[in-house]
Amino acid sequence: MITSVSIDKREILKHYQKIAVDTHKGIQGHALIIGGSYGKIGAVCLSSKAALKTGCGLVTAFVPKCGYEIVQTFIPEVMVLTDVKKKCISNINFNFQPNAIGIGPGIGQDELTQKAFLKFLKTNETPLVIDADGLNILSANKTWFLLLQPKTILTPHPKELERLIGKWNSEEEKFEKTISFSLQYHVILVMKGAPTHIVDGETIYKNTTGNPALATAGSGDVLTGIITSFLAQGYESVQAAILGVFLHGLTADIAVPKTRFQSFIASDVISHIGEAFLILE
Numbered sequence: 001m002i003t004s005v006s007i008d009k010r011e012i013l014k015h016y017q018k019i020a021v022d023t024h025k026g027i028q029g030h031a032l033i034i035g036g037s038y039g040k041i042g043a044v045c046l047s048s049k050a051a052l053k054t055g056c057g058l059v060t061a062f063v064p065k066c067g068y069e070i071v072q073t074f075i076p077e078v079m080v081l082t083d084v085k086k087k088c089i090s091n092i093n094f095n096f097q098p099n100a101i102g103i104g105p106g107i108g109q110d111e112l113t114q115k116a117f118l119k120f121l122k123t124n125e126t127p128l129v130i131d132a133d134g135l136n137i138l139s140a141n142k143t144w145f146l147l148l149q150p151k152t153i154l155t156p157h158p159k160e161l162e163r164l165i166g167k168w169n170s171e172e173e174k175f176e177k178t179i180s181f182s183l184q185y186h187v188i189l190v191m192k193g194a195p196t197h198i199v200d201g202e203t204i205y206k207n208t209t210g211n212p213a214l215a216t217a218g219s220g221d222v223l224t225g226i227i228t229s230f231l232a233q234g235y236e237s238v239q240a241a242i243l244g245v246f247l248h249g250l251t252a253d254i255a256v257p258k259t260r261f262q263s264f265i266a267s268d269v270i271s272h273i274g275e276a277f278l279i280l281e
Helices: 040-054 065-074 113-123 134-142 143-145 158-165 173-186 219-232 237-259 268-270 273-280
Strands: 005-008 031-034 058-064 079-084 101-105 128-130 188-190 197-200 204-208
Touching: 005 237, 031 040, 031 065, 031 158, 031 219, 040 058, 040 065, 040 273, 058 065, 065 079, 065 134, 101 219, 113 134, 113 143, 128 188, 128 219, 128 237, 134 143, 134 158, 143 158, 158 188, 173 188, 173 197, 188 237, 197 237, 204 237, 219 237, 219 268, 237 268, 268 273
Parallel strands: 005 204, 031 058, 031 101, 058 079, 101 128
Antiparallel strands: 188 197, 197 204
16 A cells, blocks of 8 residues: 655654764764766765765765865865776775765766676675666666665666666656565665655655755755765664755755755755754754
8 A cells, every 4th residue: 555755844853863962973974975987076076075964974985096186175074985997986895884875976887887886786785875877877787676785775867767667658657667666676766856756665755845946967966965874874764865855955945045046056955954954953
């Protein structure tokens, strides 16, 4: 039986946990953001900064060598690990245990990257968010769906969703196929759109925040960072998705009276996150 839930402030407050007064960075979660390729390092920068700005204690970015100075300069609070290759990710290798991983922003679809992604999926047991070209690589290799850990979060925009589940002829069919996909592979899908829906098996969450200002480059990368941050802080997967989507949309609702739709960019989501938290608290 399908259940529908509205993601509004009342629903969010059932899940949202205030930061403890005696906390420290070591217990606020460590997120790993894996992505970037030549010309697309900005995606990882946005994701990483968003993760820190939503309460994560530590964030590490794993990027190709060409991204090292870019990430260190853009956001000095983020730690950086690099691949052996200069322009793409070829071997995902890190020497610590993150609490959550976000993979895909700016990662590209180089053959070496695809092989590295497969190797990663075969061994990963950490709570995971997959976005952007991570989703496109999955869609081109559908047998890999079986490698996904239960409650992995996928964050497709409409075209990426179509590649995952196939074409649909109506909104009803789209949801039927998404629910079926979620049940078959035990994953959570964040269906980005207007409005955004989250499908967790037969439960559909409909977001109530956000506006057309979010239709801008990098907005999805920021959302990936936010959701990964909440996962790293110990939220359950569906809670992380709900909180992330709500806050992401709320930043645009806060900003648009000041910026208007046209001048809002992904970085503005990050700069208004603090105000969004104030509304919750």
